[in-house]
Amino acid sequence: MLLALVLAAAAVLPARADELVVFAAASLTDALQEIGADYERTTGQPVVFNFGASNLLARQIREGAPADLFLSADEAKMDELEKRGLLLEGTRRSALSNTLAVVVPKGSTLHLRAAADLASPAVRTLVIAEPSAVPAGIYARQWLRSLGLWSKLIDRTVPTENVRGALAAVEAGNADAGIVYRTDAGISQNVEVALEVPAAEGPRISYPFAVLRRTGAPEAARGFLAYLVSPPALDVFRKLGFLIQP
């Protein structure tokens, strides 16, 4: 029986050689799963995703992870890879933007009329992505800093590994409030948006995409990148609440 299990596992495990491996920011999860499936259906090209915090993915890529494309949630992580010569030249482009939102568990009695209300004692835990490394956390911290709130909130802030971790903590009711992307708030049935951060008030959020130099299939990778910024894919992004950059 053990042998059968091992054999079954061996049959399932090997990655297909023709798959494109895309390392992508956690906030892109739902959009990319839909776009990836559409792409595979129309072109026959399978695409697999590794979702996570962009800083973690950038680190994995620096250490030689076998990725064909990187879709980051902030420009800084992509700059870092570009400086190290890890991007395929001329492929980098930024097409998406996003805004932040403050979410609370569904049915929460918390009333937030303005960001300053986050400093009220009713907010015991505020969950955000890790504010020194993960893009969503960096953006959240920038926003709170610009309002002069960061130092007041730091003691109640709980950092998570990526933005979806912050969303999950609010969904489970384990945090009183969280700051995530508007698009994350949109996909969850278990959170309510308490405050939307207007694009003009929040930090500038930009998602750069690029093909990685180490890709074994530059043409296929370029093809998928082109699809990501083509109307059918942008429609999916738009539907999920992303903003399209001109």
Next chain:
Amino acid sequence: MTNVLALTLRTAALSTALILPPGLALAWLLARRHFPGKAVVETLVTLPLVLPPVATGLLLLELLGRNGPLGSMALRLFGLDLVFTWRAIVAAMAVMSFPLLVRSARVGFEGVNVRLEQIASTLGASRGRVFFTVSLPLAAPGVGAGILLAFARALGEFGATILVAGSIPGRTQTISVAIYQAVQLGHDREAYRLMGVSALLAFAAVFAGERLVRRGPH
């Protein structure tokens, strides 16, 4: 750094102290008594050893979360949060290290000659007295090794901890979590320093544990 170390040592010590009474009681029961469902209990006790730590963590998160059965009770009765606090670290450590204590202590109790316990009883010693003056001292090497192994396991706990306690600098960052965090942030030197410290701690605990077992009743 000292902050991280102190938190780790404190939570690991507390977790080990907490599991000691139930762990020894269960180890003794498993070594000395036959009861219906014993095999099930044995399996359940071993489960955290073989289950992915993250799976155990998920279970704990469900239990300890603000809407979970234990988490909501703590919030209602004491106004205490469990998840994302040091309490959750202790809970994760306790669950993960419990099997090591029980298994090792059980072996210790099994090595004690039943005749000695019987003689103490016939001489009029109460059950409690037999346990504390005969069984426990004779089983000390196994029990001691169990305590050290449990403590060492608690020091290194990661998978369950990160789920239930998160990684809040200065508040819920244990050595393992701090190492992971440092690597993620690209602070490799910090990570290596922490790695060195944890290696030393683990070495000391296991070394001491091995020596205790060697001095066992064989």
